[in-house]
Amino acid sequence: MEEIRVKAPATVANVVCGFDCLGFALNEPFDEMLVRKIDEPGVRIKHRDTFGLPEEPERNVAGLAALAILDAARADFGVEIEITKHIKPGSGIGSSSASACGAVVAINHLLGERFSKLELVGFAMEGEAFASGARHADNLAPCLFGGFTLVRTTDPLDIVELSFPKLWATVIHPQIEIRTSEARALLPQEVPLRAAIVQWANVGALVAGLAKADLGLIGRSLEDAIVEPVRKPLIPNFDEVKAACLDAGALGGGISGSGPSLFMLSASMETAVSVEKAMCTAFQKTGILFSTYVSEIAREGIRVAASRE
Amino acid sequence: MEEIRVKAPATVANVVCGFDCLGFALNEPFDEMLVRKIDEPGVRIKHRDTFGLPEEPERNVAGLAALAILDAARADFGVEIEITKHIKPGSGIGSSSASACGAVVAINHLLGERFSKLELVGFAMEGEAFASGARHADNLAPCLFGGFTLVRTTDPLDIVELSFPKLWATVIHPQIEIRTSEARALLPQEVPLRAAIVQWANVGALVAGLAKADLGLIGRSLEDAIVEPVRKPLIPNFDEVKAACLDAGALGGGISGSGPSLFMLSASMETAVSVEKAMCTAFQKTGILFSTYVSEIAREGIRVAASRE
Numbered sequence: 239m240e241e242i243r244v245k246a247p248a249t250v251a252n253v254v255c256g257f258d259c260l261g262f263a264l265n266e267p268f269d270e271m272l273v274r275k276i277d278e279p280g281v282r283i284k285h286r287d288t289f290g291l292p293e294e295p296e297r298n299v300a301g302l303a304a305l306a307i308l309d310a311a312r313a314d315f316g317v318e319i320e321i322t323k324h325i326k327p328g329s330g331i332g333s334s335s336a337s338a339c340g341a342v343v344a345i346n347h348l349l350g351e352r353f354s355k356l357e358l359v360g361f362a363m364e365g366e367a368f369a370s371g372a373r374h375a376d377n378l379a380p381c382l383f384g385g386f387t388l389v390r391t392t393d394p395l396d397i398v399e400l401s402f403p404k405l406w407a408t409v410i411h412p413q414i415e416i417r418t419s420e421a422r423a424l425l426p427q428e429v430p431l432r433a434a435i436v437q438w439a440n441v442g443a444l445v446a447g448l449a450k451a452d453l454g455l456i457g458r459s460l461e462d463a464i465v466e467p468v469r470k471p472l473i474p475n476f477d478e479v480k481a482a483c484l485d486a487g488a489l490g491g492g493i494s495g496s497g498p499s500l501f502m503l504s505a506s507m508e509t510a511v512s513v514e515k516a517m518c519t520a521f522q523k524t525g526i527l528f529s530t531y532v533s534e535i536a537r538e539g540i541r542v543a544a545s546r547e
Numbered sequence: 548m549e550e551i552r553v554k555a556p557a558t559v560a561n562v563v564c565g566f567d568c569l570g571f572a573l574n575e576p577f578d579e580m581l582v583r584k585i586d587e588p589g590v591r592i593k594h595r596d597t598f599g600l601p602e603e604p605e606r607n608v609a610g611l612a613a614l615a616i617l618d619a620a621r622a623d624f625g626v627e628i629e630i631t632k633h634i635k636p637g638s639g640i641g642s643s644s645a646s647a648c649g650a651v652v653a654i655n656h657l658l659g660e661r662f663s664k665l666e667l668v669g670f671a672m673e674g675e676a677f678a679s680g681a682r683h684a685d686n687l688a689p690c691l692f693g694g695f696t697l698v699r700t701t702d703p704l705d706i707v708e709l710s711f712p713k714l715w716a717t718v719i720h721p722q723i724e725i726r727t728s729e730a731r732a733l734l735p736q737e738v739p740l741r742a743a744i745v746q747w748a749n750v751g752a753l754v755a756g757l758a759k760a761d762l763g764l765i766g767r768s769l770e771d772a773i774v775e776p777v778r779k780p781l782i783p784n785f786d787e788v789k790a791a792c793l794d795a796g797a798l799g800g801g802i803s804g805s806g807p808s809l810f811m812l813s814a815s816m817e818t819a820v821s822v823e824k825a826m827c828t829a830f831q832k833t834g835i836l837f838s839t840y841v842s843e844i845a846r847e848g849i850r851v852a853a854s855r856e
Binding site for chain 2: 255256257258259260388389390391396398400401425426427428429430431434435436437438439440441442443444445446447449450455458459464
């Protein structure tokens with residue numbers, strides 16, 4: 239019997255101006271997954287958490303991703319996947335991506351590392367498509383590659399690993415639900431060319447700022463003139479929370495994924511912790527429960543915790 | 548009497564996906580300018596070329612830029628500027644920017660380097676605004692800073708010097724006139740959000756590709772789904788010329804500025820020369836006269852050719 243334990247990290251996608259292309263990995267929170275070879279073909283899912291996610295493989299993100307890779311490999315074995323989720327589903331920090339990526343990385347290990355990371359993203363997209371209704375990879379890419387990534391296209395899949403300096407993220411997850419369909423319905427079909435130019439100049443400047451470790455430039459580029467204005471009403475006290483974080487020294491930030499989480503980037507852990515305090519104070523006024531995380535941007539994605547031959 | 552001679556290079560703006568923000572400097576063609584201190588205040592322009600540009604300072608790009616910097620410096624002297632243009636006005640490779648930048652760099656030298664490069668771009672914009680009817684800096688920035696630049700915003704002015712590998716540009720200048728107003732009228736007011744996302748993912752990927760010296764990524768990112776489709780009908784045989792260049796090994800390229808010049812980037816001088824041949828063959832079919840240039844992307848912008856105290 240062979241098995242492998244992996245830790246699948248939370249990720250932030252839609253990084254401000256980089257809507258639908260930029261994302262990064264966190265060190266925590268992360269999901270824990272134990273994947274075990276079994277003789278019968280197919281996939282069995284067991285959830286060791288209390289989120290009540292479906293365990294039928296065809297209705298489970300990890301299950302669908304697992305089926306995709308096993309099928310592509312024409313594997314002569316099946317897998318049992320025990321999942322202990324710590325990343326709350328629907329939090330906007332890549333919960334479904336963590337499940338999908340954890341499954342495919344673990345199974346690829348059991349297959350003797352047959353597939354490239356890029357191929358693994360392709361398999362994980364099968365699970366992600368079920369969860370979000372769209373074939374996107376902006377959480378999958380940082381979850382699998384680690385660090386700060388740019389998805390240039392998903393068809394064909396083209397993922398760019400960006401150079402970036404040490405940066406810390408502070409995340410606040412308000413305990414409210416935002417339906418992806420609702421967040422999507424708010425997106426305009428068309429945008430003014432002027433606004434689009436501002437956005438792509440900021441994306442270019444942000445990538446350059448990350449590569450040059452120019453913190454000032456990173457901060458100035460973290461502006462979103464297109465998506466944030468239409469989506470921020472979904473998050474109570476958004477403007478106040480953001481202003482408090484910038485006052486506390488954050489470089490910038492915005493909505494994580496399609497919310498409800500909000501993230502801020504800082505140049506040091508000390509600042510990220512001050513930002514967390516400012517966030518809490520500003521958000522407490524809403525009376526809504528929330529949790530917060532402080533994490534360095536993780537250079538590594540899925541981590542193998544242990545494996546047994 | 549003090550005087551200074553400068554060489555002001557041609558530049559390519561609107562670099563494919565980087566419409567209105569990305570530009571780079573060429574080694575040639577360049578304008579030659581001789582700027583001489585005179586006792587009387589104000590600016591005198593003399594053109595040593597045959598383009599018939601106006602010599603009244605208030606109607607001359609170099610004159611307006613010169614007046615702006617002299618005024619800001621409260622200079623107690625005036626200047627006489629002799630201009631020998633080699634960059635044809637209206638060619639789409641930054642002819643007016645070269646005049647404006649050459650004037651301000653030369654005068655700044657006579658002022659003892661009082662102003663920063665960023666401030667000089669601000670003065671040069673006074674001339675550029677007269678020539679193009681808009682305050683933009685996408686040719687000015689590479690002309691002054693050299694290399695590959697990104698203008699994040701013009702208000703406030705925020706210019707990013709990008710890292711980039713050795714690259715060669717091949718430029719073809721068809722002898723046709725495209726009025727800036729005509730090229731501008733073709734721009735859509737609104738663009739589909741989907742297309743804008745493709746564009747900003749490409750801008751981010753291009754900046755990353757330049758920083759990583761990843762030639763494959765640079766080539767894949769040189770796609771423009773927004774402006775090229777609407778403007779390319781202004782340039783005869785555009786699609787055939789572009790296809791021939793890609794066949795000859797170019798990484799990619801597109802319309803330079805608002806045309807009529809077209810440029811292609813290559814990873815070596817040998818390829819850039821092959822691209823030039825392919826360009827000529829494909830364009831000759833139009834029966835329109837043209838000239839071509841092959842130049843490495845210049846790390847230096849305005850060059851001081853000689854100065855005399």
